[in-house]
Every structure is written in C-alpha cells, then in structure tokens.
Amino acid sequence: MTLALLDLPNGPVELARATAADLDALVALIADDAIARSRGDSADAGLGAAYADAFAAIDRDRAQLLVVGRAGEQVVATMQLSFIPGLSRQGATRLQIEAVRVADSQRGSGLGSAMIRWALDEGRRRGAALAQLTSDSARPEAHTFYERLGFAATHVGFKQQL
C-alpha cells in the first residue's frame, strides 16, 4: 500500500507499508550500521525466524506502521511508527518513531528529512499531539538532523537489556 510518493532530487521514492517480501531488505538495511551491529543487529540467515516473528507482530498490531522507502525496486529507507495512547499531556496520543534508516546511496538526497516530515504529518492525521524518538548519544549528526526538523532534545533516553 503506497503511503506517499516523495519527489526528490535523486529521483522519486515511494513510501509504503512494508510487506513480508521487504523483510530481508529491511533487515539488511537495519544491520548496515556500525552502532546497530554493536547492539546485535545482524542480517545473519540464522535469525530469519526471529525476524519473521517480529514482522508478523508488527504487521498485526494496528498501532504499528512499518514503513519502507523504495527507489524503483530497491529498498532505500525504513522507519517504524508506533501510536501510543496515554494520560499524560492532557491525554495525548504519542507518535513514536523508531528504527530510522536511510541507505548510504541516498545520503544527502533529502530522503531522511522528507520521510520524517511525512511521519509528522501522518501523526497529525491520526490525532497524535506529540512526536518522540530517541537517538543514540554516539550519533551527533543525527541530533542536528532532528533538531532541524523541529525536535527538541529535552529528555535523557535510558535503556536496559532484559
């Protein structure tokens, strides 16, 4: 299902709801990143069942939207949107953005910015009052990117393996 067609200097990129046929390309894109690999991300074929289960769980949850960006037949970007209801901030629904990746071949093309701007618009369309994400402290260039897109670095992000 096409979500948007982004008109970019390097050519058009289609944003679509990811399907099971995109899974291998998405896993490869997520693992093609030194920080992600340091946390265990891997396109190792031995993890296929774990990724298939995770994809199925995302796909059946109406609060999740796994987005794939395609330039022609090639997967060049991804992000996951989660819509989280809550009592805080006057009962605001939050749009949470996770697992944002843009292929090296598309860096500097404006695809990342266009994709996040589309996500914020989609959040508004679905009635979210707040958008949030965390970015690894080791990614200062990502922090500048998100600040240019209107985000403020107001919080500290804590993680713990279970």
Add this chain to the structure above:
Amino acid sequence: MTLALLDLPNGPVELARATAADLDALVALIADDAIARSRGDSADAGLGAAYADAFAAIDRDRAQLLVVGRAGEQVVATMQLSFIPGLSRQGATRLQIEAVRVADSQRGSGLGSAMIRWALDEGRRRGAALAQLTSDSARPEAHTFYERLGFAATHVGFKQQL
C-alpha cells in the same frame, strides 16, 4: 485485577491494572508535578472527556498496561507499560515505561524502585528483550534512580508537539 502485592516498610502496596474508577485519582497524580504542569498536565474538570477517551484507548489496546498502585483505598503510584514489537536488535520486543509517578506521601518508601523492578520482571515474562524510557533532563534525581535500577543513559530523547 491485582498484578502484585509489594511488601514495603510503609505498608503494603497493591499494583493493579487501572480501571475507569481510578481515572480521576490517576489524573490528579500525574498533574501533581511541576514539570508535568509546565507541559499542560492538569486535573481541570474541563478535560474530563479527553482523559476518558485516552483511558478507553489505553484500556482496549492489548499492548498497553496502565498500572495503579494502591495503599488501602488510596492511589499512590502509577506507570504505563507499552509493549512494542520491532525489527531492531534481532527482532526484539521493547518494554517502554511512561508516565511514572509516586505520590509525595510515599517518597523514600522504596515504592518507586519496587514498581520499576516489577515492570522489568513483567517485561521479561512477556518476552521483551529491552526496556526503555525517557526522563526529562530537568529531573537529575530521576536519572540517578533509573541508573541504580540498571538502566544506562545511552540515548538523547527528542520530542515535538504536533
């Protein structure tokens, strides 16, 4: 539905799945906080419909668990757990913890720590491989609290009003 009975020095606290009957007390507890009020949180009766809608959205979403802590009849704590499936970190489900509050009357009683430890255990029981939360940069005492509970401040948390 009782989730746990915490045996604390100040007396027992029951953790339970919140019901609509808890809503006014939960809203008051969330708004009883200067930082939250600066973001618009309020127990103003005019917001009743917004909070009722938000409670209903949380309650019908199986990925959400709104927890209330009760000492006898009194609501003394709350937190919201969200279970988020994802492809990152080898297809890990994330336990996200939001809107953690402990009543002033219970500060220093160990309730906050016991509640978060219970949340981490519940995350493990439901198969989550990662726990995450963000804490306002203006809450240094909360950061120490979460680090003592095993969290690492590895990320920057970005927010944007929509």
